[in-house]
Amino acid sequence: MLYFLLKRLGGAALVLAIVAVLVFLLTRLASGDPVALLLGDQATAADIAAARVQYGLDQPLITQFVLWVGQVLRGNLGQSIFLQMPVLQALAHRAEPTAFLALFSVAIAAGIGVPCGMAAAVWRGSRADQLVSTVAMLGASIPSFWFGLILIQVFAVHLGWFPASGYGDPGAPLGDRVQHLLLPAIVLGVLNSALVIRFTRASVLDILGEDYVRTARAKGLSEGVVLMKHVLRNALVPIVTVLGLTLALMIGGTVVTETVFNLPGVGNLVVRAVLRRDYPVIQGTLLVIAAIYVFINLAIDLLYTVVDPRIRLEGR
Amino acid sequence: MGASTSTAPAAPAVRKPGARWVKTLRRLFARRVVLASALVLLLTVAAAVFYPMLSSADPGDMNIAMRLHAPSWTYWAGNDELGRDVMLRIIYGARYSLMIGFFTALGAVVLGTLLGMLAGYFRRLDAPVMRLVDAMMAFPDILLGIALVSILGASLWNVILALVIVYTPRVARVVRASTLVLRELLFVDAAKALGVRTPMILWRHILPNLLSPVLVQVTFIFAYAILAEAGLSFLGVGVPPEIPTWGTMITGSLQYADQAFWTILAPGIAIVLTALSLQLLGDGVRDLFDPKLKQKS
Numbered sequence: 001m002l003y004f005l006l007k008r009l010g011g012a013a014l015v016l017a018i019v020a021v022l023v024f025l026l027t028r029l030a031s032g033d034p035v036a037l038l039l040g041d042q043a044t045a046a047d048i049a050a051a052r053v054q055y056g057l058d059q060p061l062i063t064q065f066v067l068w069v070g071q072v073l074r075g076n077l078g079q080s081i082f083l084q085m086p087v088l089q090a091l092a093h094r095a096e097p098t099a100f101l102a103l104f105s106v107a108i109a110a111g112i113g114v115p116c117g118m119a120a121a122v123w124r125g126s127r128a129d130q131l132v133s134t135v136a137m138l139g140a141s142i143p144s145f146w147f148g149l150i151l152i153q154v155f156a157v158h159l160g161w162f163p164a165s166g167y168g169d170p171g172a173p174l175g176d177r178v179q180h181l182l183l184p185a186i187v188l189g190v191l192n193s194a195l196v197i198r199f200t201r202a203s204v205l206d207i208l209g210e211d212y213v214r215t216a217r218a219k220g221l222s223e224g225v226v227l228m229k230h231v232l233r234n235a236l237v238p239i240v241t242v243l244g245l246t247l248a249l250m251i252g253g254t255v256v257t258e259t260v261f262n263l264p265g266v267g268n269l270v271v272r273a274v275l276r277r278d279y280p281v282i283q284g285t286l287l288v289i290a291a292i293y294v295f296i297n298l299a300i301d302l303l304y305t306v307v308d309p310r311i312r313l314e315g316r
Numbered sequence: 317m318g319a320s321t322s323t324a325p326a327a328p329a330v331r332k333p334g335a336r337w338v339k340t341l342r343r344l345f346a347r348r349v350v351l352a353s354a355l356v357l358l359l360t361v362a363a364a365v366f367y368p369m370l371s372s373a374d375p376g377d378m379n380i381a382m383r384l385h386a387p388s389w390t391y392w393a394g395n396d397e398l399g400r401d402v403m404l405r406i407i408y409g410a411r412y413s414l415m416i417g418f419f420t421a422l423g424a425v426v427l428g429t430l431l432g433m434l435a436g437y438f439r440r441l442d443a444p445v446m447r448l449v450d451a452m453m454a455f456p457d458i459l460l461g462i463a464l465v466s467i468l469g470a471s472l473w474n475v476i477l478a479l480v481i482v483y484t485p486r487v488a489r490v491v492r493a494s495t496l497v498l499r500e501l502l503f504v505d506a507a508k509a510l511g512v513r514t515p516m517i518l519w520r521h522i523l524p525n526l527l528s529p530v531l532v533q534v535t536f537i538f539a540y541a542i543l544a545e546a547g548l549s550f551l552g553v554g555v556p557p558e559i560p561t562w563g564t565m566i567t568g569s570l571q572y573a574d575q576a577f578w579t580i581l582a583p584g585i586a587i588v589l590t591a592l593s594l595q596l597l598g599d600g601v602r603d604l605f606d607p608k609l610k611q612k613s
Contacts, residue, residue, distance in 0.1 A: 252458055
């Protein structure tokens with residue numbers, strides 16, 4: 001168990017290290033001198049040279065990278081060029097709407113995906129199965145921003161049931177925020193339910209073929225009991241896995257959706273940073289989001305081993 | 317897919333070289349959904365390629381009198397904020413949207429297959445290549461896309477390049493998994509024993525067997541690229557607005573959506589139909605080559 005744990009942790013650390021190198025290189029390859037951008041048009045060549053020394057940009061790339069990683073490990077993601085605040089602080093301010101939106105969307109995706117996937121597996125090959133598969137694929141074919149725009153037109157502009165954009169006042173009660181989040185969460189949840197459906201269907205199908213399901217049926221248990229007690233319970237592990245993966249994917253999905261609904265989240269922050277070429281913010285956000293993704297995956301792996309001892313043994 | 321997979325009347329027993337392909341295609345299109353998808357795609361490509369040759373209508377023609385005019389018999393999808401024919405612009409836009417999808421899929425598949433084969437066949441390359449792939453897949457697609465485009469600069473080819481970089485790891489992962497299995501098969505051992513050189517083994521024995529998983533990836537990445545292009549345009553880091561893709565059409569008419577919803581509805585439907593057809597076709601191809609399903613039919 002310890003060996004397995006260390007192996008997984010080591011793998012995750014290695015991936016994180018490569019992520020850091022990629023993020024560093026990505027922003028260093030950017031066209032345009034970040035210092036010239038920072039100092040504006042008025043800066044003389046001497047000013048720029050002085051600033052380059054000050055920021056350590058005259059050092060070799062490796063030294064710069066080591067310095068940067070040292071800063072990141074101490075929790076310093078740098079200073080935003082436009083927002084006049086540290087990147088970490090900017091991210092912290094924007095974390096709440098994004099986190100709520102992602103969790104809310106996963107709940108919706110699970111609410112749609114798990115029952116539909118189960119139904120598709122139980123009635124395998126039937127009309128219902130084909131319909132669910134096709135609809136799942138439809139969900140993966142709709143551009144999320146466009147779906148959001150259409151929902152805004154119908155439910156916010158014409159019917160007036162929901163606010164079209166924003167996140168309410170800073171001090172608004174929770175209910176108000178939920179109302180602001182409902183449309184964007186529907187967009188993300190519905191479109192991402194395809195993955196949950198496919199995964200649930202596949203894992204339920206696997207379990208339906210197991211011997212203990214046949215045994216349960218043979219001893220005369222009703223189909224409902226077999227499905228709830230024997231199938232669903234054993235399918236829970238893969239389902240929880242895919243929900244975790246969906247959560248990780250959602251964080252990326254929020255980039256577009258937050259822009260559509262003008263939610264003041266991390267996605268909105270990074271899109272603006274890209275448009276203004278605010279590289280410290282882009283760098284910091286990419287790093288944090290990729291790290292969250294790696295951690296969610298690690299957590300899923302570990303959870304798997306706790307729930308299902310067979311995997312531990314295979315890992316040896 | 318149950319009863320609908322029943323194969324069409326068996327092809328004549330004559331062993332012509334093309335006969336196997338005809339049989340395969342027949343089995344693929346035995347499913348009506350797959351056939352319909354293929355027809356939709358064929359129609360879209362044909363319209364994009366041939367309509368501009370046959371008609372002199374200019375998608376850039378502005379007709380201020382028809383500004384934001386609702387769909388009618390002459391203008392099936394209505395007119396936009398400059399009085400341009402939305403349907404005509406969708407047909408011309410298909411050229412760019414399909415081009416982006418095609419070249420993204422091509423680039424990602426070529427690079428991804430190369431990486432995946434190297435990682436899957438050579439044990440020593442496996443760990444380094446796959447950790448790089450893992451790291452790249454830790455970035456959400458669209459986020460990596462906007463970061464890359466902002467660094468490369470917004471142009472048609474840079475968007476394609478950025479999307480190729482985004483989707484290559486996905487192909488590499490699939491190809492590696494298949495190569496790992498193929499590597500252990502008897503015909504590879506036999507080729508080795510006969511003294512066939514490694515590049516030749518990869519080219520003649522591994523690559524042809526990767527055809528079906530790679531083909532599935534082509535259709536899916538083609539679809540994702542069309543969707544991603546539209547998303548990038550919406551975020552303001554896509555193809556320059558003067559190039560009429562389906563994505564830039566939606567983005568360009570955004571502020572008129574309240575008065576004329578068709579200006580964003582119609583290009584969006586074009587995206588959905590194309591992406592859905594591509595994915596259904598890919599799904600059909602996957603089922604066709606799935607040995608589990610083959611046994612049953």
